[in-house]
Amino acid sequence: MSAAPAPGAGLVALAEIAEAAGRAILTVRRNGFDVVYKEDHSPLTQADMASHETIVRGLAQHFPGVPILSEEGADLTYAERARWERLFIVDPLDGTKEFVKDLGEFCVCIALAAGGFPAIGAVHVPLWGTTYVGGREHGAFRRSASPDETGSWRPIAVRQPDPAGLVVLASRSHPSPDLEAYLADKKVRERITAGSALKFCLVAEGKADLYPRFNPTREWDTAAGQAVLEGAGGSVLRFANNRPGPRMPVNKPDLLNGPFLASARPL
Secondary structure, three states: OOOOOOOOHHHHHHHHHHHHHHHHHHHHHHHOOOEEEOOOOOEEEHHHHHHHHHHHHHHHHHOOOOOEEEOOOOOOOHHHHOOOOEEEEEEEEEOHHHHHOOOOOOEEEEEEEEOOEEEEEEEEEOOOOEEEEEEOOOEEEEEEOOOOOOOOOEEOOOOOOOOOOEEEEEEOOOOOHHHHHHHOOOOEEEEEEEOOOHHHHHHHOOOOOEEEEOOOEEHHHHHHHHHHHHHOOOEEEEEEOOEEEEEOOOOOOOOEEOOEEEEOOOO
16 A cells, blocks of 8 residues: 655655744743734734744754745845745744734744745644645645644645535635625635635635635735645636736735735646
8 A cells, every 4th residue: 555645855844843933932822922013003922023033943954045034034125035046935923913812813834935936835823733734846735733633644635616606715804895896796605714824724625715815915924825725736826907817926026915816726
């Protein structure tokens, strides 16, 4: 009997770094934390910085010399970033609003980008003890510390369309009237709200069909989730003329993403 598929060494290394960062976040959560607000009015806590420092150390150990673009790192000009053939795109604590509100949907996101697109990525959900990894050329996998999964890696894949209608994901913290317009002519049987990059992972493991996003995001919000979803057979496409268009790139001159559609449909 052939062995079950398993993630490669690069994916496992990203998972272990993300999980270490998750433990640092949970330590801060147990001990209590203060909240400050950045210039864009987004929250920042000691957990963000503890995770950032853990990730930077782990990446330097396992992937020496590869530059890092992190939400909590130094500002970098495009002139500098444009010279990088590979880079890590990191959100040490994606869903800080959910973290501050004591919801469980915050996560750690780490992606390795190459050639202008996410190559591999890891998304770890600390309170769930669950990690997703994947990449377009590497498949996608999930492991959980829950008793029924015992921490072993399991392949995941997007699901086939259901004639009964679509299951659509929406942001918990960023509702959008554009979403209603986009869904107006589609057969939707269920809508689920969720926080953070977890939405990409729910599509990747076959629990939903679409995650349309119209409100602004930045590359560190999406790169790791995009890698996981593409590894599971799905796609993340930019909207062009109000229709899904080309594959969403990274390391752009402007790190702000436009509207996009994360979908169970392949590229």
